[in-house]
Amino acid sequence: MDSLFFHPKVVHLPIALSLLMPLVAACLVVGWWKGWFSPRTWIVAVVAQAMLFASGLVAESTGESQDHRVEQVVPKRFIEAHHEAAETFLWSSGAVFAVMLGATLASRRRSGLPLATAATLGTLVVLALGYRVGQAGGALVYEHGAAEAYQGSGNSTPAPDSGKIDDDD
Numbered sequence: 728m729d730s731l732f733f734h735p736k737v738v739h740l741p742i743a744l745s746l747l748m749p750l751v752a753a754c755l756v757v758g759w760w761k762g763w764f765s766p767r768t769w770i771v772a773v774v775a776q777a778m779l780f781a782s783g784l785v786a787e788s789t790g791e792s793q794d795h796r797v798e799q800v801v802p803k804r805f806i807e808a809h810h811e812a813a814e815t816f817l818w819s820s821g822a823v824f825a826v827m828l829g830a831t832l833a834s835r836r837r838s839g840l841p842l843a844t845a846a847t848l849g850t851l852v853v854l855a856l857g858y859r860v861g862q863a864g865g866a867l868v869y870e871h872g873a874a875e876a877y878q879g880s881g882n883s884t885p886a887p888d889s890g891k892i893d894d895d896d
Contacts, residue, residue: 734789738864741786744779745820745850745857751775752827752847759840766834769843773831776824776846779853783817801871809863816856823849 752772758764790813798806823846830842867873 734786737782737789738786738861740782741779741816741820742857742861744775744782745816745854748772748775748779748823748850749847749854752843752850756840756843756847759843766839769827769831769834769839772843772846773824773827776820776827776850780817780820780824783813783820787813787817797867797873800875801867801873805863805867805871809860809867812856812860812863816853816860819849819856820853823853 755764755769755772759766759769790810826842826846826849830839830846833839833842
């Protein structure tokens with residue numbers, strides 16, 4: 728039963744991390760710049776961004792496994808818009824992760840801090856893209872009725888009786 732609703736559960740982690748990453752990365756960059764933290768502390772941002780990217784991969788995979796069923800009740804163009812926004816979010820978060828790794832590898836050189844700063848600015852882009860994905864996903868459910876694809880199936884909680892009288896009785 729829960730496997731049907733795995734996508735809505737999983738998507739919240741990358742969205743939450745995309746909200747936190749600009750703050751985490753900015754604090755670490757400022758601390759690195761001011762000498763409050765060792766450049767090695769930047770690994771905290773790298774690990775958090777890796778979690779964002781990995782959870783985004785899982786969210787995309789679970790979304791793809793459910794899109795055929797949702798296409799039965801939602802026009803494909805809305806699903807495609809959400810899917811394209813999710814892919815852009817995912818690969819942008821991967822690109823930021825790569826820049827963060829570069830900053831880690833260059834942390835003992837002069838290029839480390841500028842790379843970390845660029846990655847921090849990249850987290851703001853990922854945040855905006857995450858908002859776009861969440862907005863499109865919310866529209867699928869709340870405006871276009873994507874949840875209706877699971878109502879009445881043997882694998883979900885039945886919808887409450889609406890009081891309609893069937894003509895077949």
